[in-house]
Amino acid sequence: MSAIVLSLLNSVPVQSWTFEPEGVVRIGRATDNQVVLFSAVVSRHHAELRWHEVNGWQLVNISANGTYVEGEAIKEIAVANGMVIRLATSGPKIQIAVKT
Template sequence: MSTLNNVITLSLLHPIDKTPVQSWTFEEEPIVRIGRSVNNDVVLYSAVVSRHHVELRQTEDGWEIHNTGTNGTFLAGERIESKPVQDGLVIRLARSGPNIQINVVQQTKGMSSIHALIAKQQARGRAVVKENA
């Protein structure tokens, strides 16, 4: 029986046009840490980002966001402490800090991340990569 693994991609969004300027993908990590300190998985150099600002934790039900910073983590302008992650969710680190988009791809254990991305795009009706049979 195959087990599922949730691949998570975090994208730092441009402050004005909200397009991704940098992305990080994690396939095996049960916890992904974001903050200003160099011992985080994603390091953001911003005065309003705490040294240890956010943890994303993989659970049996998917990923969850946990605020660990003093300046707060915001979703649609509301401060959150803990929240389940939905694909495409955008969080803001601190009231005036960077925006991070979170994308989750559920994949079967052993499936490569490119295959998971293709499956996700096909499910959304916009596959861009074709494989030869």
């Protein structure tokens, strides 16, 4: 699984990470996250990508600022290849690629 941060202006990739299918990948502003994003609207611990043997990757919002998919706030959602998430209503966009 890989996560790619997209530029807010033109959706061009500006940073990327790759992860093995296991455990939890934390996303947020704090440096103890696997994906660290420096933005005022991103919470210290904003969202998690959780691996489930049966269901695959799940995206879970853990921030009061919200995590959005296609403009809709989510609590938990199955990760689809190529999906774009937004951290907070005006925060960075992240595209998630899932290799099968």
